[in-house]
Every structure is written in structure tokens, then in C-alpha cells.
Amino acid sequence: MHQAFQDKHDGLSLRMGTEPEMMWLKKDENGKPNGGYSNPYCYHIDQFESLRPVYMKVMEYSRKMGLDMIQGDHEDAPGQLELNWMFDDVLRNADRLTTYRQICAQVAREFGIIACFMSKPFMGVSANGCHHNMSLWRGGEDKMRPTGNDPDNLPGLPHNYMYVSGGDNTFMPDGDDVQMPGKAGLAAIGGIVHHLRALTAVGSSTVNSYRRLWDTGFWAPVFADWGFQNRTTGLRVSAPGRFEYRSVDSMVNPYLMGSTILAAADDGIDNSLDPGEPEERNIYEAIQAGKQVKKLPMTLGEALEALAEDKVVQxxxxxxxxxxxxxxxxxxxxxxxxxxxxxDVETYLDCLP
Incomplete structure (x- = not known):
């Protein structure tokens, strides 16, 4: 899919960076989840440090496998961490996210805890999202990043340590507005906005995914709109030169997410689809002011219906x-x-209608 996209659009290529949130959970005597390995305090240094032995082992294994680890933080759910590596070609990034999950599972076995990528294991706290930050580039070349290993004796396959570098980012502003993406980037965004309901069936791919959308107040987007630094919309320009797709959680298949985003972006470029004006208000305030905004699907069944009607995303x-x-x-x-x-049982068992 990516090669066909590049061939069609004069070498235009998709680079992706993902933000996989997940929870490290304790086990009870039966091996079932028994709360978080740390307390649910967002960006809390002490709670981050309490997980240091765990995440340092994850980072050790990740770097051996070619993941260029760049940052991490404690999120606001029990035992919730987000560790990030450098963005790259969409396919290699999908490989790395898949590898990262396997690494976390192995580290969990070594520590006798649970590595949980389920979207919403607890209500009343943030879910495990997996925001996809994307940009479309022309040019660039692969460069070796040993990620702390001996460059002359790299473990694994040399391809693991390649990252695309340089080129021209079409999502960078090309006019007076320092936030507005360039023309090609804006058309791609238009395609994603236009097909956002169907894309939700891929990004939020489980029944449990929609608990994330229903548990309001925890930054999960429920509206098919976009804006600048606007966390109440399904998409946002999180920084000049990149676009954050937010309606996606940590149960996502990154290969399908990448290929369907490519299909939507392709349609946007082919048909010069207009994403509309960026919404800078809180989306709820905009709706109260009279703006008509489509909601994202709120169940897996509704999302699958939207996908069934969308031949582009298919x-x-x-x-x-x-x-x-x-x-x-x-x-x-x-x-x-x-x-x-x-x-069902708690709500209806003792009812006498």
C-alpha cells in the first residue's frame, strides 16, 4: 500500500510516530489483575521512578531490537506508562510497535506482573490510547542508528536500525499561518476527516475500545473534527509539521491503521478534500454555539456499519x-x-417490574 502510494504521488511517503499507552498491573494470588504497579498520578516523577526497574528493562531490550527510545512519562491511570521511540517510515514503525508489545510482555513475565494494552481496564481513569502522529514527506534517505549498540556488531538484522532522515515535510506551513499545514498535507488531512467514522472501526477495534469514548472527561475524542492543539477533537495539529490522529487505542493493528490512513489520505489528495476550518474552541462550546459536528461511532457495531459504507477505507x-x-x-x-x-446482573436481577 505504501509503495503504491509513493509511486502514485511522486515519491510522497508517510512517516508515523505512535504513542502507545499501557498499564503495568499487579497480580493477585490467582494471577488476575490486582491494581496498578504504581498510583494513578499523571506526570508524577515519584510514580514514574517506582516503575524504573520495569521500564529500564523494556528500554534495554527495545534498543537491542533497534527502537530509538526518546522519551517516556507516567500517565494518569494505575501503573500507566507511555514510552516513545523516534518516528519513521509507516511500515517500520508498525513493526516496532508490534515488537514493543512483545518486549513488554516478556518484561512482565520476568517481573511477575501484567503488561496490559487493553483500552479500558478501569473506568474513571484515562484509557490506553495510541495516538498516531503522521506527516507526508518527499525525499530523505535511510540512516543507521545503532541505538546505543556497537555499530560494528549490531544484534539482529541491520534493517532494524535504519531510520529515514531528511526530505521535505509537506505538513509544514507554506503560508503566513504558522500552524496551518501546507497544501498537500491539508488535502491529506481532508481525506482523514472525511473518512474518520470508518477509520474508527480500525483505530478503535474492540468492544472495550468504546468504553474509552463513553467515559467522558479523560481526553478521549468523540467528535469528527480537527483543530490546533485541541484535545476535544478527533484530530489535531499537535505541532507544526505533524498531525495527530487521536481516535485510536493501544489494541490497534498498526499495519491496518497505516494502510487505511494511506487510503484516506490518497482520496483527500486526489479530490482536494477540504477538512474545513480548524476548530479552536472546545468542541462542546462550539456545538452549544450552533456548530453542526458529526460524532464518532460510539459502539463497535456502529463503527463497522460506517466501515461497510466506506469503499475508500476498504x-x-x-x-x-x-x-x-x-x-x-x-x-x-x-x-x-x-x-x-x-x-446486567447487578442492574436487573432483583427487579420486580
């Missing part, structure tokens, strides 16, 4: 992929709907 799942995705995810949604939950 192009990001070529061959048998869309049919299989539709089949498996509809099965997941139907199995949930014929399951009696604890909520």
Missing part, C-alpha cells in the same frame, strides 16, 4: 482482508451482544 484492506475483518469483528460484536455481563 481499499486499505485489499484482497480478502476487508471481508475477513468484517466477518471477525461482526462476530466479536455479536458475541458481546449475547453475553450476560456483571452489569
Amino acid at each position: 481499499r486499505g484492506m485489499p484482497g480478502e482482508m476487508y471481508r475477513l475483518y468484517h466477518q471477525y469483528k461482526h462476530d466479536e460484536w455479536e458475541r458481546f451482544n449475547h453475553t450476560v455481563t456483571e452489569w
Whole structure:
């Protein structure tokens, strides 16, 4: 998909950086989750330090595997960390996110704890999001980053340590507005805004994903709009030169997310789709002022219906992929709907209507 996109658009390529939030949880005597390994205090240095043995082991393994680790912080849920590596070509970044998850699972085994990427294991605290920061570039070349290893004796495959560097970022402003992306970048954003409801079925791919959208007040976006540094919209320009797709959580398949974003961006460029004016107000205030804004799907079933109606996003799942995705995810949604939950029992068991 990426190669076809590059060939079609004169070498235009997608670079992606992901922000995988996840929770490190303690186990009870039965091996079940028993609260966080740290307390839910956002950006708290002491809580971050309490997880130092865990994240230092994650970083050690990650660097051996070619992940250029650049930053990390404690988020505001129990045991919740976000560790980031340098952005890169969309496919290599997907490989690294997949590798990172496996590394976290191994470290959890070594420490006797749980590495949880489930979107919403607890209500009333932030979910595990996985924001995708994207930009479209022309040019650039692969350069070796040993990530702290001996460059003459790198473990693994040399390709693991390649990162694309340089080139021209089409998401950088090219006019007087220092925030507004350039023309090609803006058209790509228009495509993503236009297809945001269908993309939600890929970015929020589980029944549990939508607990994140319903638990309001914890920064999860529920509206199909965009803005500058606006955390109440599904998309935002988080910094000049990059665009943050926010309607995605840590259960995402990064390969499908990358390929469907490419399909939406391709449609935006082909048809010069206008994303509309960036919304700088709190989206709830804008709605109260009379703005008509589409909501994102609020259940997996609704998202799958939006995807079923969107042939452009389906192009990001070529061959048998869309049919299989539709089949498996509809099965997941139907199995949930014929399951009696604890909520059902607690709410209705003693009712005498």
C-alpha cells in the first residue's frame, strides 16, 4: 500500500510516530489483575521512578531490537506508562510497535506482573490510547542508528536500525499561518476527516475500545473534527509539521491503521478534500454555539456499519482482508451482544417490574 502510494504521488511517503499507552498491573494470588504497579498520578516523577526497574528493562531490550527510545512519562491511570521511540517510515514503525508489545510482555513475565494494552481496564481513569502522529514527506534517505549498540556488531538484522532522515515535510506551513499545514498535507488531512467514522472501526477495534469514548472527561475524542492543539477533537495539529490522529487505542493493528490512513489520505489528495476550518474552541462550546459536528461511532457495531459504507477505507484492506475483518469483528460484536455481563446482573436481577 505504501509503495503504491509513493509511486502514485511522486515519491510522497508517510512517516508515523505512535504513542502507545499501557498499564503495568499487579497480580493477585490467582494471577488476575490486582491494581496498578504504581498510583494513578499523571506526570508524577515519584510514580514514574517506582516503575524504573520495569521500564529500564523494556528500554534495554527495545534498543537491542533497534527502537530509538526518546522519551517516556507516567500517565494518569494505575501503573500507566507511555514510552516513545523516534518516528519513521509507516511500515517500520508498525513493526516496532508490534515488537514493543512483545518486549513488554516478556518484561512482565520476568517481573511477575501484567503488561496490559487493553483500552479500558478501569473506568474513571484515562484509557490506553495510541495516538498516531503522521506527516507526508518527499525525499530523505535511510540512516543507521545503532541505538546505543556497537555499530560494528549490531544484534539482529541491520534493517532494524535504519531510520529515514531528511526530505521535505509537506505538513509544514507554506503560508503566513504558522500552524496551518501546507497544501498537500491539508488535502491529506481532508481525506482523514472525511473518512474518520470508518477509520474508527480500525483505530478503535474492540468492544472495550468504546468504553474509552463513553467515559467522558479523560481526553478521549468523540467528535469528527480537527483543530490546533485541541484535545476535544478527533484530530489535531499537535505541532507544526505533524498531525495527530487521536481516535485510536493501544489494541490497534498498526499495519491496518497505516494502510487505511494511506487510503484516506490518497482520496483527500486526489479530490482536494477540504477538512474545513480548524476548530479552536472546545468542541462542546462550539456545538452549544450552533456548530453542526458529526460524532464518532460510539459502539463497535456502529463503527463497522460506517466501515461497510466506506469503499475508500476498504481499499486499505485489499484482497480478502476487508471481508475477513468484517466477518471477525461482526462476530466479536455479536458475541458481546449475547453475553450476560456483571452489569446486567447487578442492574436487573432483583427487579420486580
